[in-house]
Amino acid sequence: MSLKVYNTLIGKKEEFIPIKEGKVGMYVCGPTVYDTSHIGHARSVVVFDTIFRWLTQLGYDVTYVRNFTDVDDKIIKKSNEIGQDCAVITEKYIDEFHNEMDALNVLRPSVEPKATEHIRHIIDFIQMLIERGKAYHVDGGDVYFSIDSFKGYGKLSGRNPDDMRAGARIAVDEKKNNPLDFTLWKPAKPGEPSWERPWGEGRPGWHIECSAMSYEYLGESFDIHGGGKDLIFPHHENEIAQSEAVFDVQFVKYWIHNGFVDINNEKMSKSLGNFTMIKEVLSTYSPEVIRMFLLSNHYRSPIDYSEDSMREISLGLDRIYAFLERLETAGVKVDNSLKGDLWNDFSNAMNDDFNSAKALGLIFESVKKGNRLLDETNDTPDGNILETLTFFYNDIKVISNILGIFLLDPSSYFKFKKDKGMTDKAIDSSEIEKLIQQRADARKNKDFSKADEIRDHLQARNIVLEDGSEGTTWRFK
RNA sequence: GGCGGCUUGGCCAAGUGGUAAGGCGACGGCCUGCAAAGCCGUUAUUCUCCAGUUCAAAUCUGGAAGCCGCCUCCA
Numbered sequence: 001m002s003l004k005v006y007n008t009l010i011g012k013k014e015e016f017i018p019i020k021e022g023k024v025g026m027y028v029c030g031p032t033v034y035d036t037s038h039i040g041h042a043r044s045v046v047v048f049d050t051i052f053r054w055l056t057q058l059g060y061d062v063t064y065v066r067n068f069t070d071v072d073d074k075i076i077k078k079s080n081e082i083g084q085d086c087a088v089i090t091e092k093y094i095d096e097f098h099n100e101m102d103a104l105n106v107l108r109p110s111v112e113p114k115a116t117e118h119i120r121h122i123i124d125f126i127q128m129l130i131e132r133g134k135a136y137h138v139d140g141g142d143v144y145f146s147i148d149s150f151k152g153y154g155k156l157s158g159r160n161p162d163d164m165r166a167g168a169r170i171a172v173d174e175k176k177n178n179p180l181d182f183t184l185w186k187p188a189k190p191g192e193p194s195w196e197r198p199w200g201e202g203r204p205g206w207h208i209e210c211s212a213m214s215y216e217y218l219g220e221s222f223d224i225h226g227g228g229k230d231l232i233f234p235h236h237e238n239e240i241a242q243s244e245a246v247f248d249v250q251f252v253k254y255w256i257h258n259g260f261v262d263i264n265n266e267k268m269s270k271s272l273g274n275f276t277m278i279k280e281v282l283s284t285y286s287p288e289v290i291r292m293f294l295l296s297n298h299y300r301s302p303i304d305y306s307e308d309s310m311r312e313i314s315l316g317l318d319r320i321y322a323f324l325e326r327l328e329t330a331g332v333k334v335d336n337s338l339k340g341d342l343w344n345d346f347s348n349a350m351n352d353d354f355n356s357a358k359a360l361g362l363i364f365e366s367v368k369k370g371n372r373l374l375d376e377t378n379d380t381p382d383g384n385i386l387e388t389l390t391f392f393y394n395d396i397k398v399i400s401n402i403l404g405i406f407l408l409d410p411s412s413y414f415k416f417k418k419d420k421g422m423t424d425k426a427i428d429s430s431e432i433e434k435l436i437q438q439r440a441d442a443r444k445n446k447d448f449s450k451a452d453e454i455r456d457h458l459q460a461r462n463i464v465l466e467d468g469s470e471g472t473t474w475r476f477k
Numbered sequence: 478g479g480c481g482g483c484u485u486g487g488c489c490a491a492g493u494g495g496u497a498a499g500g501c502g503a504c505g506g507c508c509u510g511c512a513a514a515g516c517c518g519u520u521a522u523u524c525u526c527c528a529g530u531u532c533a534a535a536u537c538u539g540g541a542a543g544c545c546g547c548c549u550c551c552a
Contacts, residue, residue: 011481013493029552037552044552074550157547163479164548206550228552233480235551258552259482260545267546296500297490301483302545309489312501319500322515349491358491361499368499371516375507448510455512466514475514 003058003351005224006300008232008255009156013353018223019253024060025222026052027214027252029231030112032069032206033093034078037100039276039290039305040228040261040268046291046404047258047299047354048226049106053402054350064109065217067210068094071115071203076192086193090116100278103287105404111217115209118216119195122204125212125246126184130199134245138175141187141200145207147180150241156255157233182238184208207238211246214239220247226256229300259302261294276305286416288405289314295356295403316364317406323367324396325410330379332389339398340391342366346399356403363399366392421476425462432463436472439465 003016018024028048031041048066055062070090079086094114115122126143129135134150137143147153153161161180183205188194194201204212214222220243227236236255243251260267263274281290293313297303342362349358370392373385381389400406408416422429435454442450455465462477 031552032550040552042552047552072550158480159548160479229482230547230551233547234549260552262545265545267551269551301490304489306489308501312489316500319515326515355491358498361491364499368517375516443510446510452511459513464513467509467512468514473514 004353005254005256006353007253008257009252011158014254016254018060019221022059022061024055024062024224025065025218026055026062026224026226027065027067027210027218027222028109028225029210029227029235030066030068031093031097032072032074033090033097034072034075035093036277036279037093037097038261038268039278039281039294041097042100042104042278042281042290043261043294043303044226044228044258045101045106046104046294048256050295050356050403051224051226051256051354052107052109053404054354057402062110063218065111065113065214066109067213068097068112068114069206069209070094071193072206087116090114096279100282103282104278104291105287105407113213113217115204115213116193118209118213119204121216122208122212123185123195123197125208125215125242126204128246129184129242132246134242135184136177137185137199140175141185141202142175142183143185143199144176144181145184145238145241145245147178147182147241150245152244153180153241154237156237156240159233159237182207182234184242207235208242210235211239211242215243215247220251221249222252224254224256225252226258229257229259232257258299259297262302262304264306265302265304281310285310285314286317286413286420288408288413289317291403292317292360292405295405296360298357299354316360320363320367320396320406321408321410321413323370324393324406325414326374326379327370327389327393328410330374330381330389332381332386332393334393334397335390336394336397338391338394340388340395342392342395343398346395346402350402359399359403363396366396418475425476427461427463432458432474436465436474440472 004013005016006013026048028044031037045066052062052064068090071086075086075089078089082089126135129145130137130143133146135143135145147161154164161178164180184207185197185199185202185204187200187202192203194203214225225236225239232255240251261276262268263272263276266272266274268275278290289310293305293310294303296313345362346359349355349362352358370389373381373389377385396406421427435458439451439454442448442454458465458474459477463474464477466473466475
């Protein structure tokens with residue numbers, strides 16, 4: 001089965017055929033680095049990371065570009081507010097972004113260009129647009145893209161420029177030929193980051209960065225351009241206009257857009273004050289839980305963040321790790337040469353527009369089947385059953401490298417959870433061990449009321465005891 | 478106002494023409510001194526509603542209702 005992707009440009013799934021055989025050029029809009037990243041940023045990055053991994057798995061030589069917007073009004077505003085140099089701010093948030101993405105198991109893209117390091121290319125790009133009559137500069141130093149000079153404007157977002165012109169929400173700017181014309185270059189105020197240009201000292205607009213940088217690394221025409229749904233208009237529409245106005249060839253073949261992370265079924269927004277930051281989530285849940293959550297819905301659908309949904313995902317991840325641990329205990333070994341039905345089904349799911357939600361369902365099915373086989377053989381499988389279980393184990397391991405989850409050794413996964421609980425709750429394990437020992441003595445003497453008393457006491461502190469064949473262990477509720 | 482999307486069991490969710498994956502929860506069982514955990518089993522004749530196309534529809538068409546997003550910075 002070949003890869004099918006949903007292309008925003010045509011509004012449906014189609015077969016993925018790269019422009020150059022065996023190679024894929026992919027550009028994804030990265031963050032504007034002026035603030036802490038939220039869980040919505042994480043979704044976009046994790047989704048495209050998974051897509052990047054899958055394309056690589058399929059054997060494509062992928063050049064993956066994800067930019068940093070490090071010159072922007074919001075950065076300048078922040079700089080003025082806190083009295084720090086823009087470069088200091090952007091460096092800080094780039095570091096933070098990298099740390100968080102590393103924690104989430106996100107692979108570094110092939111290139112991570114910064115706008116400020118490509119001003120030369122941006123200026124050249126604007127110059128080409130002006131020369132072709134697609135852009136114009138006005139008194140005061142602004143340079144605008146002329147919407148009317150590009151006939152395809154609106155083809156990605158399905159908008160008609162004439163309809164939009166009537167829209168009351170677009171502020172009319174006397175200097176623009178058409179109210180929809182957008183900024184390519186804006187004049188700088190004293191003290192702001194700026195670069196010298198024939199048409200005035202200033203800085204680039206947001207949209208032109210991506211056209212210039214994608215051209216630099218991927219050329220006039222490339223395979224995949226991604227980003228959040230909210231970027232379709234105007235950002236990506238404007239990128240198409242800029243790039244196609246200059247080169248006169250199709251800019252991007254496949255446009256891929258991810259849905260939002262909602263809070264209580266609404267988009268996160270400043271006005272609602274419902275942002276959930278990545279670092280906040282990381283302080284509560286393991287990175288794999290977050291990653292699994294982000295991949296548990298189809299990438300184009302909205303996904304609702306809540307404590308409940310995170311708890312559910314966390315339990316599901318425990319289930320998978322418990323199965324892996326059980327396989328290891330039963331002596332099932334990884335044999336990388338084998339690929340089974342699970343891998344096959346998983347591949348089909350990923351080839352169907354990167355359906356990671358379905359893929360996770362398939363894994364749970366295998367977990368269930370595998371547990372049943374282990375039950376039937378009293379955890380001492382051999383022959384065909386051992387082979388089937390080896391297939392499961394192998395396939396899950398290979399899949400873990402695509403989804404970026406359940407990569408840990410099961411025992412370290414469970415140990416991590418416990419250690420984290422102890423740190424968070426400031427629990428001293430030796431005290432717990434002492435109580436467990438007292439309870440064990442009571443049980444030996446058949447003094448069950450005392451034993452239960454100790455257990456209840458610990459339970460009140462969110463500590464649950466588990467009596468196993470090799471003694472009592474404890475964990476957090 | 479223009480454009481787009483969504484509505485599947487108690488909750489989350491996959492499923493784009495062939496007769497409802499999966500997770501959480503709940504209930505029953507195994508295990509246990511009793512529990513807990515783990516495992517197993519059961520849990521939607523039905524997919525917001527109405528009409529239509531079809532041998533066949535959650536899936537296609539038309540209409541209604543509700544919800545969400547974009548049109549301004551936004552992943």
